[in-house]
Amino acid sequence: MEHALQNLSPLAVTPVDLLWLIPFFPLLGAAINATCGWWLQRKFGKPIIHIVAVGAMVLSFAAGCVAFAQMLSLPGEERFLQETLWTVLTAGPVHVDLAFALDPLGMMMVLVVTGIGTLIHIFSIGYMAEDPAYWRFFAYLNLFVFSMLLLVMGDNFVLMFFGWEGVGLCSYLLIAFWYTDPAKAAAGMKAFVVNRIGDFGFIVGLFLLFWGLGGAWQGLPGGKLTYQPMVAGQQLRVFAATASTDGETAAQQEVVIEMGPTLNFRQLRDQVVVKATGVAERLKHQKLFGFSLLAIVGILLFVGAMGKSAQLPLSVWLPDAMAGPTPVSALIHAATMVTAGVYMVARLNFIFALSPTAMGWVALIGALTALFGASIGFFQYDIKKVLAYSTVSQLGFMFIGVGVGAYWAGAYHLLTHAFFKAALFLGSGSVILACHHEQDMRKMGGLGKLMPITQKTYLWACIAIAGFPIASGFYSKDEILWKAFSQQHLAFLGMPAAWLGPLIYCIGIITATGTAFYMFRSYYMTFTGEYRGGHGHSDGHGDAHAHDHTPKESPTSITSVLVVLASGAVLASLIGLPASWTHRPPILEHFLEPSLPAAVEFAEHPHWMEWFFQLLGASAAAIGWLFARSLYLDGKSPVPGQLLLRWKRAWTVVYNKYYLDEIYQATVVRGSLVFARILSWIDSRLVDGAVNLAGAVTRLFANLDGAIDTYLVDGAVNLVANSTIAAGRGLRRVQTGRIQTYLYGALAGALVIVLLNFLIK
Amino acid sequence: MMEHLSLSHFLVVGGLLFCFGLMTVLTRRNAVAMLMGIELILNGANVNLVAFNHYAAGGLSGQIFALFVIVLAAAEAAVGLAIILAIYQMIRNIDTANIASLRQ
Structure with a gap:
């Protein structure tokens, strides 16, 4: 633990001025499609929409490749491309630039996001061809890629957080893309809300770190x-x-x-990594309420990652997120967004490495989630749900990697997973499209004969995820588990815990076996045996009609993408061949080294042990595969049904995801509803009462004032007016209009004057 | 003969004329009759003017006043008669009891 960080030099920065182009193109594409997409689509048809969207992605990928070439031309220590556009805000000690930075880790992510993103955009052309809101879909997709690139390339926490929220928003928009279906709209909201809970942890952790x-x-x-x-x-x-x-x-x-x-x-990295600053030492001893500040920061940041990357217990949103269109599931909920949490932990490796407690926490949660996800995946019938739980499980593996300190292995698994999971999701999308939006594997089967390309790519992706040494998944998963076993760094609740490594390894190897099992189960149920769809098709068409719709291979825009992704899933193994085979560090580890300065201690084990563990990993895959094959090949074996009857209760619990949703419903949702009701009561009774009281008092005074006004002031005025009227009315009688009357008056007056004259004299 | 007639005789005649005129104006409803009453009043005043001039003041100013009054009375009668004629044409009546439309 003392040597968690080597004494390193600060990063050498290489200024580059094309980085802004990488996120700019998707933003431009999103802006075009969002603002005038509906018009373009009506005027020029759908091709213009995907030309804009895919074009933006291709340009972005090209810019990423240029940056990659530039990076490769630099020596290892200087591989940090940076570009500052302008200052966003300066307030006290807070200084935020709109700046992009690419180190090797970010570079890898950028290539994954733009590369696989481009492929999935192409796939969407075929998949979404029938959808009327074509422009909206591509606008969201481009916006998502922009947010993701911001998250990855942001030079500071603020930009990263902006992207972090942006991908959450796009995820919400895309899950609820078919928003007329209430269930899908609800799934979108669920994803958003759960993500917000995680984001809260993330931002609090950020503040604490800043404060520290x-x-x-x-x-x-x-x-x-x-x-x-x-x-x-x-x-x-x-x-x-x-x-x-x-x-x-x-x-x-x-x-x-x-x-x-x-x-x-x-x-931040320079401060922490350069020992002479003393920052690392100071942070380590800083306490908050008696707890190590770094552990709290690490755990809170990880809460953010839990939300984004669907780790227990915030994993509930990911399976529901499958309500979105399949390309969305592939892009966001398998290849890119959900790996943001892993990326963040890897990016902040120098912080996490200082706190063995936080790392232990990350690894343990990762392991539990891996097991949890895999076990649910065993029994799902919805092909996308299987893949969703598989994603949860694989994300758990990545967190084991970054948690035990094998940051490059976590990142490597992220990369390989992006390939094979995208291939699996898009393969399932191809299947779903062929089966007329049927997702239940019990109604598939026998599709291998009908859709050979989809079947082969799906098979290769299965081989990759299951962990056979002929494809990439083996190398990343094996590296993670091996590092987990040999770790000497983790702590559990502040105490060094050497036992955590072997425990995580055991969980991991069981999960790996399970992974092979459920993936091949889905493969056999979907592609072998007889086609079980067609009859009882649930969309209300007649049987004869359904027969006309025998599944057939998807269009080229879909199959070509599948082929590229599946070959990527196999070929990605080349950059991660273990050191025990080639006697030098894997290419990717060497490439990522500058980004990952945290050197965590691992035990030295002899080479034969490493070989032995690799053998264990491969045999785990084989066992899982053989089980799946014996139970589900061609859909003939009666054993699954019998087992199901025998273990009905356990099956029900697992099939219903351990009732996690129900537990949430009963505790969090119900709790917040009760809380809301209490607040509502307080609001309606106490607050409203006070407000109404104030209102009543005011009204009383107003009435009083009104009365004074009406009766006193107006009364006086009216009195004057009324008496004038009355006087006028009385005096009007005098005005008879008869001249004689007036003359009598005049005479009388004259007589009075005369009389007075006599009387006074 | 003039010695028998003192100022008071003239004043009595003038007073009577005035009173008759006043009575006429007060009691008669006919507008023409009222005009005639007014002539009487004016002439009562004329008698007084001339008498005072003769007995008290001397000179001619009283007579000149009387002449002016006569001229004015003629003019007044002409205007009054014209008004009465106009009223008659309007309401076919010259009873002052009916002519009250300016009351309001």
Whole structure:
């Protein structure tokens, strides 16, 4: 543990000015299709839509390849391409640039996202051909790729988080793509909500890390607290080891490192990795409420990864996400988005490596999820559900990898999984299309004769995922399990736990056997035996009509993609051949090395043991395959049915996903509903009461004021007016209009004056 | 003969004329009769003017006043008769009790 990090030099940055193009093209494609796609589709037909979308992807992939070539031309230590576009915000110690960065790990992800993304876009042309909202689909797909690239290429946490949320949004949009079906819309919402829970953990972990870097209150002996501030932008001159030109001798050289709280990955890495800064040491001893800060940060960040990558207990959304169109399942829920959590943990390897507790947690959750997913996969009948649980399970493997410190192996499994799972999903998509959107494997069978290309690619992908040494899955999975077995680093709840490694290995090898079993089960149920569909087809067509629709091979846009992906699934093994075979590190490990500075200790085992474990892995695959073959080949064996009857109860529990959804329903959903009801009661009774009281008092005063106004003020005014009217009415009688009357009046007046004259005198 | 007639005789005659005129104006409803009453009143005043001039003031100013009054009375009678004629043409009646449309 003391040597978790080597004393390394800061990263050498190579500025490049084409990186922005990689995410720009999908964004442009999404913008075009989202804003005027409906018009283009009506005016020029569907081809224009996919020309825009696929074109954007091809350009993006090409830009990625250019960047890749550029990276390969650089020496290993300088493989860090960076481009800053502009500053987004500066506030106190927070400084956020719109900047992209590519290190070898990011490069691998970019190639996977754009490469496999392009293939899946092409596949979608055939798959979505009948859909009226063609433009919307491709706009979402492009937007998703943009978000994913932002997540991968973002130079700082903010951009990564932006992409992180963006992929969540696109996932929601695409799962609920057929939003008129309430079940599908609900699945989309579920995915979004569960992801939000994970995101909450992620962002809290982020804040804690930021806070921790900025210095913190620390206890001194004597119960006093002292604050050690670190200012952003503060520069530290330290001596760090830099590899000299021959790469052999390490020289001490003075370097400048930006200190203080940062959101930038590279600055964070430099601070943590260069020992002379003391940041790593300080972080290790920092505590929050008595717990190690790093462990909390690691676990919270992993909660984010759990949400995104469907780990227990936040795995519930992924199987439901299969409601989306199949290319979506392949792109988002198998190849790219769900691996974001793995990518994030691998990216922050230098942080995780400092906390064995967090790593142990990651690995353990990964192992449990792997087993959990695989066991459910055994009994599903929906072909996409099998693949969904298989994805959950394989993601668990990746987390075992990054959890035990075999970061490159986790990333390698991510890569191989992207190939074979995309091939499997798209193969299932091809099958589903041929069977007229039937997903139940009990109504398939015998499709091998009808769809030979789909069958062969599916078979090769099965071989890859099951872990036969002739395809890629074996190499990545084996490396992960071997590293898990030989780890010496993990801790469980703060205590070193050497037993965790073998335990995880056991879980892993059982899961690997199960993986082979359920994958070949789905293969045999789908492609061998007799076609069981056609009759009892549930869409209300008559039998005769259904017979006309015997499944047939999918169009070229689909099969070509399948072939490419399946060959990728096989050929990806070349970059991960184990060191025990070739006597030098696997190509991918060597390539990724600059990105993964965290060196975790592994036990040294003799070579024969490594060979023995590889043999174990291969035989696990073989056992699983043989079981599946004996039970499900041609759909003839009666044993599955008998076993089902015998173990009905256990079967029911597993078939219903261990009632995880129901448990959620009973606890989280019900709980939040009760909570909402209580709040509603408080709202309607207490808050509303107070508000109404205030309202009533105000009204009372207003009435009073109104009365004063009406009766007092208006009364006075009206009194004046009324008395004037009354006076007028009275005086009007005088005005008779008769001249004589007036004359009498005048006479009377004259007489009065005369009389007065007499009286006064 | 003039010695027998004192100022008070003239004043009595003028007062009587005034009173008759006033009575006429007050009691008669006929507009023409009222005009005639007004003439009486004016002439009562004329008598007074001339008498005071003769007995008290001397000179000619009283007579000149009387002449002016006569001229004015003629003019007044002409205007009054014209109004009465117009009213008659409008309502076929010259009873002042009916002519009250300016009351409101």
